[in-house]
Amino acid sequence: MRFSTVRWLHCASTPKLLSSGFPPPFAFLKTGKACPDIISQTLRSFTTGSDKAHEIISDLVNDSSEEYSFAREYLRIPGTKQRLFLVQPRIKYGPRRNMLTTSALQAAENTTLVETLGWEIADTITLPVASLDSPHIFGSGNFAMLQETIRSGAAKGISGIFLGANILNNMQMKAFRDAFHLPIYDRYRIVLEIFRSHARTREAKLQVALAELPYLRSVFRAADGDSSGIQPQSASSSGQTWIGLRKQLIQDRESKIRKELERIRAQRSLNRQTRTKNEIPSIAIVGYTNCGKTSIIKALTNDSNLVPENKLFATLDVTSHAGQLPNNITALYIDTIGFISDIPTMLIASFAAVLEEITVADVIVHVRDISHPDTKSQKETVLQQLKELNLPERLLSNVIEVCNKCDQISNLETVKKEIVPEEDALFTSAVTGEGLYALRERMEEVLLENSGLTEKSFRVPQSGKELSWLYREGHVHFAEADPTDSEFLIVHVTISPSALARYVHEFKKAVYLDRKSMRAARVRTPKPEA
Known part of the structure; x- marks a missing residue:
């Protein structure tokens, strides 16, 4: 038929x-x-x-x-x-x-x-x-x-x-x-x-x-x-x-x-x-229709296949685009359908399969068109519809607020004084690149909090297998020579709990450094059960 x-x-x-x-x-x-x-x-x-x-x-x-x-x-x-x-x-x-x-x-x-x-x-x-x-x-x-x-x-x-x-x-x-x-x-x-x-x-x-x-x-x-x-x-x-x-x-x-x-x-x-x-984290980019979600993703990923359009509901499908955070974690940015006010729930429910990607994301970024005269009402519409998706509390309480298109505002400093103290928002422009690095840092911070990833600094021998293992299983920020012994490196890594457990199991004498205090701490291998 x-x-x-x-x-x-x-x-x-x-x-x-x-x-x-x-x-x-x-x-x-x-x-x-x-x-x-x-x-x-x-x-x-x-x-x-x-x-x-x-x-x-x-x-x-x-x-x-x-x-x-x-x-x-x-x-x-x-x-x-x-x-x-x-x-x-x-x-x-x-x-x-x-x-x-x-x-x-x-x-x-x-x-x-x-x-x-x-x-x-x-x-x-x-x-x-x-x-x-x-x-x-x-x-x-x-x-x-x-x-x-x-x-x-x-x-x-x-x-x-x-x-x-x-x-x-x-x-x-x-x-x-x-x-x-x-x-x-x-x-x-x-x-x-x-x-x-x-x-x-x-x-x-x-x-x-x-x-x-x-x-x-x-x-x-x-x-x-x-x-x-x-x-x-x-x-x-x-x-x-x-x-x-x-x-x-x-x-x-x-x-x-x-x-x-x-x-x-x-x-x-x-x-x-x-x-x-x-262990590929996902970051859902949500917002009112035509707020600049696709433009932000393009600016964050440099994906040449993305073609932002200045029209309502240009995006109806879930698309994902790979990009790196400051700690070298590769994340998938999920571009989602835009929200709009005064739409019956049965229309939203028809796109449940698409919206489901938001509920299972590791981080949610709410993009606002701060230059739009109706930006406050648009924000409330998006937040209300996010609540109706029954998001986990860890996601709903850690939504990153992004005030996009700040390059189109003449009195930007005045607007910042009104918004930032109350909402802890970031101001960005996909056109000029303003605020994008700060956004990457905020997404990295929330990702670590929501996903359980941890940052560790490992002390590894230069000629050992540990270095290649960490590059393969973790997200290496950078490596530097150990000032106390030239035969060792200090490798700064973001790693998941499961990968850390595998590392400890693989290398029984593994040593990592607390990144805050930089004090050596030997990892103890659990004793086998009787």
């Missing part, structure tokens, strides 16, 4: 497609008709997969079968450029009001979301609301004013209306469609379309396919309660309705997608076990 994610399927029973570019609400439901090296190996493991798996995923993501085209027809947004009228709700009071931002900044972000698709906002209006749960969202007076604004020609030439709210329920969607006779979009729909257009890998496409299913379910709930008087006809000898069969189809599809995602998750788990076995 294949279903197209790129074709807009025209249905002969819905002629309004030609005039509006979008199917009338639930038209297809009413007719009942369907439309026609270890590091290198670790890095490669993030993207490789069998040809058979590729074929299975392709079938799930690219299904153009007659049985499923009804769903694609509803979800498919026309490929032509759209001009939307943005209606930005401003919550007046209550727990859902965000005190760290403004409706103007929220409208600006919604405009950026639309522009990411190559569309445009024809005009914007901000209206106060008491609650986003009422059927018309806005009060009767404001709703009537909105109708008059659009009918009077102030929004001439628009192809749809964008409600800058999280996700509209069925009643709200129907009320707006009935009032304006135009396609209605919410943030979920717009973000979902961005995800679909940016998805490149098989896993990302599967996750997008999973994220769109809740929308389809809402369509059927609305169709069941449609007041048009047109009832879906029975489609099987058992008496199951056409809509009932389609609901079952979506349920079956969800089961298949989740099964395939679970297979990918199992492969990721196996890859992590390999990293753990080879």
